Amino acid sequence: MRDQTMIGPWVRRFLLEYLITDRNLARNTQISYRDTLVLLLPYLNKVSKTPVDRLTIDDLSPSLVRSFLEYLEKERGCSGVTRNLRLAAIHSLARFIGMHSPEHVAWCSTIRAVPFKKTAYLDKPEIDALLKTPDLRTPLGTRDYALLIFLYNTGARVDEAVHLTVSDITWGGTPAVRLMGKGNKTRWCPIWTRTAEVLKPLVTGRVAQDFVFLNRLGHPLTRFGIYSLVRRAVAQASQTLPSLTQKLVGPHCIRHSCAVHLLRSGVDINTIRAWLGHVSLDTTHIYAEVDLEMKAHALAHCDFPDVVSTKPWHTDQGLIAFLKAL
Incomplete structure (x- = not known):
């Protein structure tokens, strides 16, 4: 035996x-x-x-x-x-x-039961500062902006961005991209009008099999190229927004930021799971826990303690229910 x-x-x-x-x-x-x-x-x-x-x-x-x-x-x-x-x-x-x-x-x-460590994500002003760093007057600056807004819009992993081809983008009335995730599983992710506006000229004139994001030599951008691009943008943005120096920011941090911001805007957890391509809902729940902790902190430091203490959420379960409804 x-x-x-x-x-x-x-x-x-x-x-x-x-x-x-x-x-x-x-x-x-x-x-x-x-x-x-x-x-x-x-x-x-x-x-x-x-x-x-x-x-x-x-x-x-x-x-x-x-x-x-x-x-x-x-x-x-x-x-x-x-x-x-x-x-x-x-x-x-x-x-x-x-x-x-x-x-x-x-x-x-x-x-x-050993928990994951909550990783850093960017607040909306920090994302905005990051998106303002590329010089849109140059081809490389336009590409950098397109990549940054694509990562934030879709929450794509680095590999997914690297292997994105022209044929993976559909335009029409509802632009979307097809992403190949872990386990060769594909998913469709909607893209904003602004994202579509910067991607379209980037791929105009290319064949369907071409990769979307290219380097200065016209070769496909690598994982290391994307990491380097994000680090340069962070270094530049941190000059105007010092809070960025306190965070370890990479492409995956932008993915986390996408998830947290989707949650804050009212998108349900199952939709975020499909959006990010998570196999398990447990992974997506990490973002819900992060958002709940932030709301609890804000509630604990609000200017109306007397009002808060008289409300039904003064119990633990009532507090959790109240925070989820915020």
Whole structure:
């Protein structure tokens, strides 16, 4: 009878069967999950003083997961986004084990209860400052503006922006773009009139298979090119808006900002899930929690404490209901 407590066989099945066959995740996601385990297993070996091939599922405890995440941030200098990516891989491994080994369901729950770290997002004035940085009098400035407003409008991942082609954009009465997300899943995302106005001249005269965002040499813009573009825009915008210097801003931060701003404007959580291409609604709920915390903070510091204390939301449940209705 196979020993279900050893973590090694589970890791093998997770990487070679579950991610590839069952989930059909994109190659980059598979590599990211593998890299997480490349870091996690030696760390687990070091802390528990147990050879890697003798590690058990119980050796991977919630406290150790938190310790590992702290190690990533403090010793490896990883950002909050990277920390969350590593934790997402660990959550996925725990879920896989829990689904196939009933005796480990309780363990799975404790691992998946380790929370994601709320990552930075930009307020509307900061987004506006970012969009004002490109020089629209130049072709490269026009491209930079088109890319920035596209990222904010759609909440697209970097890979999705890199691989966007002319044929992925539909114009007509309701402009929209088709995005190829994780697991080769496609989704349609509406684009604003302003976004369509800057994208249309950018792709005029090109064939359907051409990529939308090109560099100065006419080659497709790379992931690193987009990261560099966003960093330059942030550095320039921070001269007029110093609050940007306090945040680690990249393309994924703009994606977070899109989600939070959609939520604030009254878009329901399921629509945001479809908009961003999330597989699980749990991922989208992170933005709802961020928005609720901000509203709770605003409520706690309002100028009318006497009025607030007399309202039905003075209880915890009433407060939550009230905040959701704001």
